[in-house]
Amino acid sequence: MSTAMSLPITIHAQSLRHALSTHSDQTKKQKQQMTRLFHTLLASYSTPFVQRVSPSHPPPPAVYVFAYGSLINPSSLQRTIGSTSALPSHQSHSSIKTIPAVVSGFKRSWEYKCSRRQYTAVSVTRDESAATNGVLVQVQWAQLRALDARESGYTRELITMDKLRLYEKTDELNNGHYAAMDSNNLPSNAIVFMYTLDSSNNHTASPSVPIPQSYVDCIVAGALQTHGYAFAREFIQTTAGWAAHWVNDRNAVAPVRRYVPDCSAGERDLSPDLQDAVDELLKAVVPNAFMHRVDV
CATH class of the missing domain: 1.10.287 (Helix Hairpins)
Structure with a gap:
């Protein structure tokens, strides 16, 4: 002693x-x-x-964040929270594990004005007729504070378990089967948060605050690499507002390029093959909006 x-x-x-x-x-x-x-x-x-400690005391709650935008990409998520030990996912990319899921009662749109780099990002607002796919990631309370700082323009909202469904298996997900299983596959004391936007703060993309392809790449490539084609396609299909002002800023330099990868966190520019895969998917799902994308 x-x-x-x-x-x-x-x-x-x-x-x-x-x-x-x-x-x-x-x-x-x-x-x-x-x-x-x-x-x-x-x-x-x-x-x-x-x-x-008395064995009768319940364990602390498991805290999850439902990510539906750039946080779908584990490398982008890692730049904010670092590594985390979530429940094992069906597939993993980098050191962060994510679980594909769907939240009902919310609509995802290109409606949030990101003032840091003047671009339009995705957000979710309440809509009982809609559903939004994304990923669950388990976080610690300290990591949650870091996410609050990153998502300072949004409101962190508690999601009830009746709104949450988990995809069944990644192999079925990749084959386009969207059978979901009950959210009781999470720990019984799980708490799930999501960053939402009040409908009064809606924004429409414009030439000065566009939808940037660099940001689209972060999300769609992250979805493709972690949970496959069907999951990435579902992201595009369940997101409204693609017809707004959309620019291809992949080859531009800052500040024209709005979303710049953080190499120290493991983010990288997309390879030519991955760029082509993202473009082919976008062209297939939102052809009219893709045709009007402007190169900058």
Whole structure:
């Protein structure tokens, strides 16, 4: 036992022994009670704290964030929270594990004005007729604070389990089968948050605040690499507002290029093959909007 731990034990022990020896008029029962107190005190100092916690106390809740935009991409997520040990996913990319899921009652649109780099990003607003696909990632409370700072223009909202469904298997997901299973596959005490936008703050993309392909690449490539073609296609299909002003800024330099990868966090520019795969998917799902995309 270290000196720092033994010092308070010595002080308490001396006090109790003194009380036992000087109060000779005490009854035998009182002395026995004080002796038991002494041994209990000694044991409390020598037993690790985790062993002293009552087994009846419930474990702390597992905290998840439902990501539906750039946070779908594990490398983009990692630039904010670093590595995390979530539940095992069916597939993993980088050190962050994500779980494909759907939240009902919310519509995803190109409606958020990102003032940091003047571009239009995706957001979700309430719409009981809609559903939004994305990924669940387990986080620690400290990581949640970092995400709050990144998503400062949004509101972190608690999502009830009746709104949440998990995809069944990645192999079925990639084959276009969207059978979902109950969210009770998460820990029973799980808490799920999502960053939402109040409908009064809706924004429409414009030439000065466009939808940038660099940001689209981050999301769609991340979806493709982590959970496959069908999941990425579902992202595009369930996102409204593609017809707004959309620019291809892949080959531009900052500040014209709006979303710049953070190499220190593992983000990279897309390879030519991956760029082609993203473009082919966009062209197939939103052909009219893609045709009007402007190169800058």
